[in-house]
Amino acid sequence: MVLGAVAFAPAYFDADYLPLKVVTSLFCIEFLIRVMTGLKYSPMGLIARALTQRRPPEWVSAKPKRFAWTIGLVMSFSMMITTNSGVTGALPRKICLVLLWLESVLGVCLGCEIHGRVVRRGWTKEGSRL
Numbered sequence: 001m002v003l004g005a006v007a008f009a010p011a012y013f014d015a016d017y018l019p020l021k022v023v024t025s026l027f028c029i030e031f032l033i034r035v036m037t038g039l040k041y042s043p044m045g046l047i048a049r050a051l052t053q054r055r056p057p058e059w060v061s062a063k064p065k066r067f068a069w070t071i072g073l074v075m076s077f078s079m080m081i082t083t084n085s086g087v088t089g090a091l092p093r094k095i096c097l098v099l100l101w102l103e104s105v106l107g108v109c110l111g112c113e114i115h116g117r118v119v120r121r122g123w124t125k126e127g128s129r130l
């Protein structure tokens with residue numbers, strides 16, 4: 001979230017979009033790595049693992065996380081395309097920051113919540129990869 005907020009601030013206050021272009025590209029690469037390989041080779045996953053080394057792991061199902069990462073990949077890819085092609089606007093930035101804030105501050109993964117609702121409605125099975 002800090003990385004996103006730091007990149008969004010110059011765009012909002014100074015109309016300087018270079019940090020936003022760089023960060024959206026990094027997020028897109030990060031989510032692509034997560035979707036393809038999981039957290040094992042993800043740069044942010046490696047940093048998170050190093051920061052939480054002394055804490056016992058809190059295991060969760062990989063299916064909802066993978067679904068959420070796929071949503072993150074789609075969103076970061078669309079943000080990367082729009083910011084790097086010169087399209088500016090506050091709505092995508094606000095949506096991205098809200099989602100980052102929900103997960104980092106409140107611990108609510110919206111993608112995981114959506115996955116749970118999809119499974120409960122019977123639109124897919126718990127074990128499937130959506």
